[in-house]
Amino acid sequence: NEYKSYLRKAVTMVLESTVICIDNSEFMRNGDFVPTRLLAQQDAVNMLCTSKTRSNPENTVALMTLSNLKVLSTLTTEVAKVMSSLHQIEPEGEIHFLTGLKIAHLALKHRFLSVTIIILI
Numbered sequence: 001n002e003y004k005s006y007l008r009k010a011v012t013m014v015l016e017s018t019v020i021c022i023d024n025s026e027f028m029r030n031g032d033f034v035p036t037r038l039l040a041q042q043d044a045v046n047m048l049c050t051s052k053t054r055s056n057p058e059n060t061v062a063l064m065t066l067s068n069l070k071v072l073s074t075l076t077t078e079v080a081k082v083m084s085s086l087h088q089i090e091p092e093g094e095i096h097f098l099t100g101l102k103i104a105h106l107a108l109k110h111r112f113l114s115v116t117i118i119i120l121i
Contacts, residue, residue, distance in 0.1 A: 016059045016116045017075055018052055019104040020045055022086075024067040025095040042086050049079045062107055066100040067093045071107060 022045065028038040045063070052059045060075035063082050072085035 014116050015056060016052060017062075017108055017111050018048075018059070019062045019064060019075075019107055020048065020082075021100050021104055022063065022065050022089060023095055024065045024089050024091055025093060026067075026091050027095075028091045038089065038091055042089075045086055046083060049082050053077060053079055062104075064100065064104060064107070065089060066095045066097060067091075069096055069100055069103060071103065075107070075111075 022041055028036060030037055033040040049061050052061055060077055061082055062075045063073040063085050064071045073082045
């Protein structure tokens with residue numbers, strides 16, 4: 001029975017690589033979310049990074065912006081690196097959604113085949 005429960009845990013711990021794409025366009029200054037949309041996204045990223053790394057300590061997370069198309073944090077297991085990059089984001093310009101999605105895909109393209117790839121926008 002112990003072996004079976006160990007196998008169930010081993011099967012459910014899937015290794016994931018996640019790129020989180022932040023909309024930092026000028027529209028993120030709007031105050032319809034308290035205090036701004038950008039700060040609401042930062043809270044969501046914080047919860048998401050923490051959740052991903054707690055579910056499996058080997059999960060990796062990266063962060064990029066969709067307005068100026070910068071990869072602020074490459075894939076890492078350290079939430080502190082992602083969070084420090086997150087606080088540098090300022091609203092600017094217009095969103096480049098499709099180009100940002102392609103860059104996120106390229107960042108994950110050459111990962112190990114056993115890794116589940118996720119792009120969050």
